[in-house]
Amino acid sequence: MAASFLCFWGLSLLLSLYFIPSTFASHVYIVYMGLNRIHDPLLTTKHHIGLLSYVFASEEEAKKSMLYSYKHSFSGFAAKLNTTQAATLANIQEVISVFKSKTLKLHTTRSWDFMGLTLDTDDHEVTPLQLAHGDDIIVGIFDTGIWPESPSFREEPCMGRVPKSWKGICVAGEEFDPATACNRKLIGARYYLTGFQEQLGHLNETENKEFKSPRGFRGHGTHTASTAVGSIVKNISFFGLAQGTARGGAPRARLAVYKVCWNNIYIDVFCSEADILKAFDDALHDGVHVISASFGASPPLRPFFNKSADIGSFHAMQKGVSVVFSAGNSGPDPSLVTNVAPWSICVAASSIDRTFPTHMLVDHKISVVGESLNDKEINAILVNSTVFFWRGICHPDLWRGTSALGMVILCFSIMGQVTRIDAEKAAWKANASGLIFAEPSTRQIPDVSIIPSVRIDINQGTKLRNYLSRLTRPGAIVQISAGTTAIKKSPGPTVAYFSSRGPSSLSPDILKPDLSAPGVNILAAWPNISTPTESTDDNRSVDWNLLSGTSMACPHVSGVVALIKSVHPDWSPAAIKSALMTTAYTRDSTHDSILAGGSMKLADPFDIGAGHINPLKAMDPGLVYDMKTRDYIIFLCNIGYTQDLIRKIVILYPGTDTSCPPLGHTTHTNLNYPSITVSDLQSTITIKRTVRNVGYKKTAFYFVSVVNPDGVDVVIWPRLLIFTFFRQEISYYITLKPHKKSQGRYDFGKIVWSDGFHYVRSPLIVRVNNAANYEAHTTI
Numbered sequence: 001m002a003a004s005f006l007c008f009w010g011l012s013l014l015l016s017l018y019f020i021p022s023t024f025a026s027h028v029y030i031v032y033m034g035l036n037r038i039h040d041p042l043l044t045t046k047h048h049i050g051l052l053s054y055v056f057a058s059e060e061e062a063k064k065s066m067l068y069s070y071k072h073s074f075s076g077f078a079a080k081l082n083t084t085q086a087a088t089l090a091n092i093q094e095v096i097s098v099f100k101s102k103t104l105k106l107h108t109t110r111s112w113d114f115m116g117l118t119l120d121t122d123d124h125e126v127t128p129l130q131l132a133h134g135d136d137i138i139v140g141i142f143d144t145g146i147w148p149e150s151p152s153f154r155e156e157p158c159m160g161r162v163p164k165s166w167k168g169i170c171v172a173g174e175e176f177d178p179a180t181a182c183n184r185k186l187i188g189a190r191y192y193l194t195g196f197q198e199q200l201g202h203l204n205e206t207e208n209k210e211f212k213s214p215r216g217f218r219g220h221g222t223h224t225a226s227t228a229v230g231s232i233v234k235n236i237s238f239f240g241l242a243q244g245t246a247r248g249g250a251p252r253a254r255l256a257v258y259k260v261c262w263n264n265i266y267i268d269v270f271c272s273e274a275d276i277l278k279a280f281d282d283a284l285h286d287g288v289h290v291i292s293a294s295f296g297a298s299p300p301l302r303p304f305f306n307k308s309a310d311i312g313s314f315h316a317m318q319k320g321v322s323v324v325f326s327a328g329n330s331g332p333d334p335s336l337v338t339n340v341a342p343w344s345i346c347v348a349a350s351s352i353d354r355t356f357p358t359h360m361l362v363d364h365k366i367s368v369v370g371e372s373l374n375d376k377e378i379n380a381i382l383v384n385s386t387v388f389f390w391r392g393i394c395h396p397d398l399w400r401g402t403s404a405l406g407m408v409i410l411c412f413s414i415m416g417q418v419t420r421i422d423a424e425k426a427a428w429k430a431n432a433s434g435l436i437f438a439e440p441s442t443r444q445i446p447d448v449s450i451i452p453s454v455r456i457d458i459n460q461g462t463k464l465r466n467y468l469s470r471l472t473r474p475g476a477i478v479q480i481s482a483g484t485t486a487i488k489k490s491p492g493p494t495v496a497y498f499s500s501r502g503p504s505s506l507s508p509d510i511l512k513p514d515l516s517a518p519g520v521n522i523l524a525a526w527p528n529i530s531t532p533t534e535s536t537d538d539n540r541s542v543d544w545n546l547l548s549g550t551s552m553a554c555p556h557v558s559g560v561v562a563l564i565k566s567v568h569p570d571w572s573p574a575a576i577k578s579a580l581m582t583t584a585y586t587r588d589s590t591h592d593s594i595l596a597g598g599s600m601k602l603a604d605p606f607d608i609g610a611g612h613i614n615p616l617k618a619m620d621p622g623l624v625y626d627m628k629t630r631d632y633i634i635f636l637c638n639i640g641y642t643q644d645l646i647r648k649i650v651i652l653y654p655g656t657d658t659s660c661p662p663l664g665h666t667t668h669t670n671l672n673y674p675s676i677t678v679s680d681l682q683s684t685i686t687i688k689r690t691v692r693n694v695g696y697k698k699t700a701f702y703f704v705s706v707v708n709p710d711g712v713d714v715v716i717w718p719r720l721l722i723f724t725f726f727r728q729e730i731s732y733y734i735t736l737k738p739h740k741k742s743q744g745r746y747d748f749g750k751i752v753w754s755d756g757f758h759y760v761r762s763p764l765i766v767r768v769n770n771a772a773n774y775e776a777h778t779t780i
């Protein structure tokens, strides 16, 4: 027990000591070289070693320093280099970027952080569509590996043979025998440890359990895989809570696992960028159709082509493979969204309309309802935190040393700004029977914790605290019921307070996140070797666990992408994203506007993107905004790439115009993105968008309706689009004219095209930024 507390507090210090490489030491760098022009992997590697030999005394040394050669799906390598060597390689003409391989984090906070509930299985019957499709689609999960024995990864009845196109394999390793682990469901499994060990040291299994194989000790990857493509498993629950049927979004799709994230000695999970890029190289070659990755670099964000995830997903997009990322858990402050590349999908997390009411009765008279995932009733003495903690601040380091055996402690998040994890650890350390944690209602999410822990809001907490302070005897009698599961009793979805918000700090003219999906209290598969809190102090074993995070939202979208892909195999990743975004909804289950957790305000596009995912509508969006090679070329021009560099990255078809628009005309706004953002509107501009008729009728009439952002006139021309053949494309123009003076405030509107049946909705986000100019002119 002591060890894990120590670990938590020693973490930042230890890590900083650990990560300080002397300036002379070498570090793992990634050297990225764009498309692979040499179509033979052996020759490609030879070429890489040749390049690397320039900066080493011998070819032998060069070979020794190389971790990976990326040779199937794009070209580049990872190697241990010093800064001089890295700089030399960066100057070679073929090289596009050289950057340090960072370690990324998963987008659930650690085990002791958010833990919540389930897939919304009870609310939605499995549709015939889901049963009929998906066999032919392969979803690659980049995560902590897999627990293959989970019933989620059993073959569905009558599952057909593995698709012929599949070139991947199941790699054997520690406690992972492909003969028993892999089947027609789990068709591929690989692991990548070289970058991790180089950057974070060798796995030490006495310190911290891991398997040198695709098997995952940490449950995150098992959880996300079962959310995306898990087979149907009836009557499951977490100690009776959230009982129902577990299933992935595409329960018949195939699963390929790429283990890139590992448990390390600090009881945390890290993923090395060198390993991630290798997983992209292999997965694209293996033939996955969708990649789901619930991790990311934390802001400040590096340029797009200095990040493995952005490079890998760019090449995926060119091969028609959709890549879905989580937005990050850094909300609710603005601009901290991660995974913001325009060629991938970035997913925010929201709650579902399910809660876990937990009734409490104090001194047989005061009744309070909170939320918890407790599985037991508790009868104890309720005591305020001042008795156990210095200044009442519920933090393990501030414990006064008094035992709280047989007591429940009332803690406030606002006293000393403690997190629920601090408070849970503190109560655990004091040997309490439970914790009642009062925090603002905008942040409340019950979690699986090591100690029974009930969330209440500040109002109820205040009531209890004032009652306790009036007592002449210390403490009151408290009876806490086990948590219960309530469905449809509260509005959903609500954007989770932790979900990272836009605008994108790298390219504010591209709205991120793109959309939201369930990421609060998700019940999915879990390795029974790992405890539900992943704490060694916990002695429970479960096959299903409750987690929260944008990590959980991401595989919901991946599953839906697999379904769309199966129904529309010829749609590009951009068309699929468009279908998801333009059909997403912004009203909750009570037909009111969706709220943004972390505040009392309505969710805007920076919270929720285009809206909340609507899988069935996304199958038939009516129109799509596709993005073509030219769109990406314009984008690369915008971020400062020369024609020469662009030719090295982009697959060019005959006749593709690779020129950059004249300076001053380059703007992200003209990408054919399904949302429209103008982050710096100084004067009237006109934006072009092109839509394609993907409806089931060749003749279609679409009328536009517009909600203007505050202070901006919006003129759409034409206002009627007449389609006369299948797959016809028509362009329209949006003129934005500011009629206010502003120094830069975001305002929100929308553009909706409708044929009376489809509603193709794009958020319109404009920041008028003309006041500074105005001042300058008037003072002259």
Ligand SMILES: *[C@@H]1O[C@H](CO)[C@@H](O)[C@H](O)[C@H]1NC(C)=O
Pocket (backbone or CB within 6 Å): 024, 025, 055, 056, 057, 082, 083, 084, 085
């Ligand atoms: C980097 O490594 C090269 C080759 O081993 C060596 O010649 C050079 O001195 C090193 N530079 C620094 C700054 O350590």
Ligand SMILES: *[C@@H]1O[C@H](CO)[C@@H](O)[C@H](O)[C@H]1NC(C)=O
Pocket (backbone or CB within 6 Å): 090, 096, 097, 098, 099, 100, 302, 303, 305, 306
């Ligand atoms: C990105 O890559 C370029 C080209 O190699 C390099 O010059 C630059 O320093 C890198 N930037 C960052 C932030 O890593």
Ligand SMILES: *[C@@H]1O[C@H](CO)[C@@H](O)[C@H](O)[C@H]1NC(C)=O
Pocket (backbone or CB within 6 Å): 149, 528, 529, 541
């Ligand atoms: C965990 O799962 C494995 C594989 O299914 C099984 O053999 C083992 O008995 C299970 N252990 C527990 C504690 O349930």
Ligand SMILES: *[C@@H]1O[C@H](CO)[C@@H](O)[C@H](O)[C@H]1NC(C)=O
Pocket (backbone or CB within 6 Å): 204, 205, 206, 207
């Ligand atoms: C693993 O950690 C233990 C305890 O810290 C240590 O005694 C042992 O030497 C380590 N083993 C390896 C292989 O590093």
Ligand SMILES: *[C@@H]1O[C@H](CO)[C@@H](O)[C@H](O)[C@H]1NC(C)=O
Pocket (backbone or CB within 6 Å): 235
């Ligand atoms: C579901 O499982 C629980 C125990 O986990 C059992 O008591 C209950 O009878 C099961 N219900 C059905 C419908 O099988």
Ligand SMILES: *[C@@H]1O[C@H](CO)[C@@H](O)[C@H](O)[C@H]1NC(C)=O
Pocket (backbone or CB within 6 Å): 402, 403, 404, 429, 430, 431
């Ligand atoms: C907590 O309880 C355990 C078992 O009841 C006991 O061994 C331990 O000393 C207690 N710790 C404190 C700090 O009271």
Ligand SMILES: *[C@@H]1O[C@H](CO)[C@@H](O)[C@H](O)[C@H]1NC(C)=O
Pocket (backbone or CB within 6 Å): 383, 384, 385, 386, 387, 465, 468, 469, 473, 474, 475
């Ligand atoms: C907390 O409880 C102790 C003991 O019951 C009591 O003396 C004290 O006044 C309480 N403090 C507050 C702020 O309620």
Ligand SMILES: *[C@@H]1O[C@H](CO)[C@@H](O)[C@H](O)[C@H]1NC(C)=O
Pocket (backbone or CB within 6 Å): 539, 540
């Ligand atoms: C787990 O720990 C709790 C107390 O922390 C104890 O009551 C229970 O018996 C333990 N269960 C097992 C299976 O060891």
